[in-house]
Amino acid sequence: MSRLRGIHDEDLEAIEIGAAILGTGGGGNPYIGKLRCREELRRGRKIEVIPLDELDDDALVVSLGGIGAPVVGVEKIEQGEECLRAMRALEENLNVRIDALISSEIGGANAMEPMLTAAQAGIPVVDGDGMGRAFPEMQMCTWSIYGHCSTPAAMADEKGNVVIIKSTRSEVWVETLARANVVAMGAAAGIAMAPMRGAYVKTAAVPDTVTQALSLGRAVLSARRDNSNPIEAVLAHEDGQLLMTGKITDLKRHLKGGFAVGHVLVDGFGEFAGERGRIDIQNEFLVFRRNDVVEVCVPDLIVVLDVDTGLPITTEVLRYGQRIAVLALPCHDLLRADLALKVVGPAAFGYQDTTYSPMPRSKKMEPCDAT
């Protein structure tokens, strides 16, 4: 496809589906963000997309999005300008003008937030993001991993409260303090992180992921329209692997430290009859085991789709008896470097004895050059 230049009303549903798939069960639901982006477009505002390699080296790029509990994001609708206020507070604090926005995570709701704010502010959104998927914590962004200091970061809620995280001991402390503030703010807020220069974003961002979400969603919609298999469409588009089709026969899920934690058991059917799958959850799907042996784990993507519709199922709507397809999609090489695996590999999620083995790709990817 030609390079993405602008997002139009008809693109939003495809991005919603693509972003939800890349959310690997977490990242929040992009549905409300889609509706809000649509409203902005109908008001005559524009969502402009700028490819990474066209970004000016000196451009000030801000990673921005919603922070909070995905469950709350559905129950407590945003006022709508939380992220814009966070961005303005950051500009005021640093006395700069921000040139472009970028999503911290393309997977889930934060695919939409920077597009929305970019439309409101009249600046472009960069075609890329900081994860190429969703992760539960902010220090898991590629730019944090590869050396960006995210402070000062500005947070704003719907009530008019604004907090600046001015400096911290580490990127993990930004996450810790932001989490404490968002809980006090009512579990939903916008956050804008310290600007990065365009030159750095080009090396540290997962590239082209807005295009990827759009194109992936279009593939699913097209398969559904043609009565062909949407799961096949996802696998083909993402160079993925079908791990299992089966029925959910057990589900443990509870809230722990603000995260949805647990696991789901799957009894295989069709070609997977007789096999038992298990997926561990911390907001996102972390680890897939077949008959108790780890087969795929973070940072590769584990995706659960409704076996009939091909639509993604997030961790909070999993339930007993659902008929699902479990897919593995390869993550970007930026997440596979040693430096990255310390932050987003299995050990970072408490799996000290699990070694990450990158799932194979059939297609060639561009080499990672940010290390």
Place this chain on the structure above:
Amino acid sequence: MSRLRGIHDEDLEAIEIGAAILGTGGGGNPYIGKLRCREELRRGRKIEVIPLDELDDDALVVSLGGIGAPVVGVEKIEQGEECLRAMRALEENLNVRIDALISSEIGGANAMEPMLTAAQAGIPVVDGDGMGRAFPEMQMCTWSIYGHCSTPAAMADEKGNVVIIKSTRSEVWVETLARANVVAMGAAAGIAMAPMRGAYVKTAAVPDTVTQALSLGRAVLSARRDNSNPIEAVLAHEDGQLLMTGKITDLKRHLKGGFAVGHVLVDGFGEFAGERGRIDIQNEFLVFRRNDVVEVCVPDLIVVLDVDTGLPITTEVLRYGQRIAVLALPCHDLLRADLALKVVGPAAFGYQDTTYSPMPRSKKMEPCDAT
């Protein structure tokens, strides 16, 4: 006594005792702050005190102190420059130089914190404070009550984390967000609130309370030295009233939302034999009942002293069998106005059916002129 101009080593113990008495059971222990002030003096730094009426009308005065859990303040010793870093962060954020510091609450540990920071920064500390006692939350300061907006406020911990609470919907939100941050920071941090002009401080601060704490402590020390009754000395100095002498026969105390909450029962002895006292606690002593009838409540001061030594007993060291004297001391008129009673009267602590009746004074106090 002549006007206080400087704090010397020999003054610190008296201020410690006076501040602890005015803490009405809470406010944190000023002991460690005393040692740290002593160290500053021994290094050759000075603690200068400026009387309220000599403050320049345009002077920028900052209310500053420690925030956290009193229990943690004892277990986790401060690094020592938390408040100074908070003050510097505030100066940088506003691009101003701060002229003087003032204590948010003279009762307890925060009597010492501004003196310590003032010595480090080489600026004076104002003879006054925002409570004339201790209260559990920051919006209970007189300057918040009478209209000061405390944002931006800067917080710093011992690890190098700095957070700016940039703007909030209300003074209560400053407290809410600061509390969330200090919990994340490990339950101890320094906080510096938005500067006030000297002219406002003159009307809104409880006056002369550094002098008061010093002079009160000296009265206790002098009585102990002369083998006269230190409790009588406190009553005479503060125009107070002896509510009861007795033995603690029951104590309920638990942590709820970060506060020490509960009550203590006292069986009177001596002239109070046959009477039963009850004191309700939320960090500080809130309400005193004699035989189930409310007799004294916030904002007047309820003080518990060891009946033999006259030294104050804070809520966290209360225990069964202690022989205590319960005193009531009149609060300043700034806390008795209708506007103030909404924030620091019994209803603000959940006693909806309790009406505050100011305890009588025998001496004349200067009228309140900040309303």
